[in-house]
Amino acid sequence: MNWQVKYALANFAKEGRSRAEHLGGEVIRIVTEDRPDVVAAITAAANVDEATAVDYRNSVEGLDFLCGYRAECVWEGEAIRFLEENRVGWGSFGTLGSAVLDGNANSAQHKVYKFSDRLLRQYGPVVTVDREFDRIHRVTLRNGEELRIGMIADYEPTADQVRTLWDRFGPVDIIWNINPNGTPQPEANEAGRELGCEVMLWNELRERLARE
Amino acid sequence: MAERKAIPAATRLHLFSDAAGFCQKPDCLEALFPAEMGGDKHIAEMAHVIPHGDAGPRHGDRPADDFDPDAFENLILLCPTCHTKIDKDPEAYPRNVLLDWKANHLARLAHKQGIRAYDDREHARAAVAGIMAENRAIWEKFAPEEGSDFEYDPESATAPAWDERMRSVILPNHYRTLAIIEANLGLATEEERRTFAEYQEHVRGLSERHICGVSGRAIRFPASMKEMFA
Numbered sequence: 001m002n003w004q005v006k007y008a009l010a011n012f013a014k015e016g017r018s019r020a021e022h023l024g025g026e027v028i029r030i031v032t033e034d035r036p037d038v039v040a041a042i043t044a045a046a047n048v049d050e051a052t053a054v055d056y057r058n059s060v061e062g063l064d065f066l067c068g069y070r071a072e073c074v075w076e077g078e079a080i081r082f083l084e085e086n087r088v089g090w091g092s093f094g095t096l097g098s099a100v101l102d103g104n105a106n107s108a109q110h111k112v113y114k115f116s117d118r119l120l121r122q123y124g125p126v127v128t129v130d131r132e133f134d135r136i137h138r139v140t141l142r143n144g145e146e147l148r149i150g151m152i153a154d155y156e157p158t159a160d161q162v163r164t165l166w167d168r169f170g171p172v173d174i175i176w177n178i179n180p181n182g183t184p185q186p187e188a189n190e191a192g193r194e195l196g197c198e199v200m201l202w203n204e205l206r207e208r209l210a211r212e
Numbered sequence: 213m214a215e216r217k218a219i220p221a222a223t224r225l226h227l228f229s230d231a232a233g234f235c236q237k238p239d240c241l242e243a244l245f246p247a248e249m250g251g252d253k254h255i256a257e258m259a260h261v262i263p264h265g266d267a268g269p270r271h272g273d274r275p276a277d278d279f280d281p282d283a284f285e286n287l288i289l290l291c292p293t294c295h296t297k298i299d300k301d302p303e304a305y306p307r308n309v310l311l312d313w314k315a316n317h318l319a320r321l322a323h324k325q326g327i328r329a330y331d332d333r334e335h336a337r338a339a340v341a342g343i344m345a346e347n348r349a350i351w352e353k354f355a356p357e358e359g360s361d362f363e364y365d366p367e368s369a370t371a372p373a374w375d376e377r378m379r380s381v382i383l384p385n386h387y388r389t390l391a392i393i394e395a396n397l398g399l400a401t402e403e404e405r406r407t408f409a410e411y412q413e414h415v416r417g418l419s420e421r422h423i424c425g426v427s428g429r430a431i432r433f434p435a436s437m438k439e440m441f442a
Contacts, residue, residue, distance in 0.1 A: 182356075
């Protein structure tokens with residue numbers, strides 16, 4: 001049993017409302033009173049691509065949720081689409097914990113990016129959304145403009161986090177600080193300018209997307 | 213009747229800073245920027261000790277010499293309730309009483325807030341423990357990434373609530389705690405003094421972020437503060 005599975009089992013034991021048992025390999029079952037049982041795979045992958053998602057879906061019978069246990073875990077857009085189309089929830093351990101109590105594990109999305117993804121899809125000036133990664137969206141606006149938007153969820157994004165996102169995922173037009181309490185550090189804004197993108201919060205982004 | 217001039221801005225500022233944001237009536241000392249109003253609206257009223265006219269409260273106490281009713285020395289900052297009380301019953305609140313309130317306001321305020329030197333660590337701990345518990349409770353609910361109500365929702369109503377609580381409750385509580393510990397540093401161990409220095413830096417960073425809008429300079433709340441004077 002790898003450490004991710006051990007930690008997941010230990011965390012459910014600590015929380016108290018649910019109990020979890022090891023079904024073998026990376027798979028656990030979580031039982032919660034008055035909620036459906038959840039079969040979850042706890043993956044150690046740092047990057048979940050479509051092939052990885054397909055593999056878990058096909059090899060784990062009754063899979064409800066795929067959990068990327070590592071904090072740095074990145075989900076590719078095609079993997080997300082595959083899982084959502086096949087009624088498998090996806091996201092962090094925190095997402096799994098909430099989804100088990102909400103009783104919606106097989107439709108849950110990564111809780112860090114869920115609200116922002118929905119905001120973009122439901123915002124009038126946005127015509128299409130192509131999710132390249134959990135945190136990278138390519139949007140087409142009503143005025144025909146296409147923008148690549150990267151999300152940073154930290155409270156006070158640093159210049160290093162801006163540069164890391166750029167290095168890891170390629171050039172973006174906008175870096176969106178999606179933490180509602182967030183304020184990028186002045187150095188983060190400066191790093192964005194140097195790279196050629198703007199770093200902003202939702203209020204600014206909303207105006208930017210609505211620009212005719 | 214002659215038109216009354218507005219009280220000069222410098223006098224008003226002087227009065228507000230002298231009152232430190234609290235009603236100057238000693239048995240009141242209520243916050244003039246109430247937390248429930250968001251911390252950025254005030255209920256303060258500038259009361260004249262001696263009135264402009266010959267019929268107002270305490271007009272009989274008017275000094276014989278040249279006298280400016282709108283001077284700083286003749287004004288006191290009160291909450292609306294206390295303002296009403298002193299003007300409804302001027303005999304109970306003569307000039308010398310009001311001037312005494314004003315002269316001793318800061319000392320009484322500090323005393324009310326528990327800012328004093330204690331003889332033992334137990335009392336010093338009790339003075340800071342309640343304040344820190346209130347901050348902790350707010351932090352556990354609203355904190356920017358770890359609060360129980362926190363969600364990565366860019367439209368979240370919790371985020372403005374956190375910001376409001378920070379300015380109206382958490383920061384004022386930190387300032388009081390700093391003042392109490394400072395007054396009792398003689399009771400602190402060497403290790404606690406180091407913790408206090410870290411705590412001061414934490415509060416400086418919070419003030420920069422939430423008052424001056426400069427992010428990224430706050431250090432974490434030192435965990436050892438929980439053991440201060442324990």
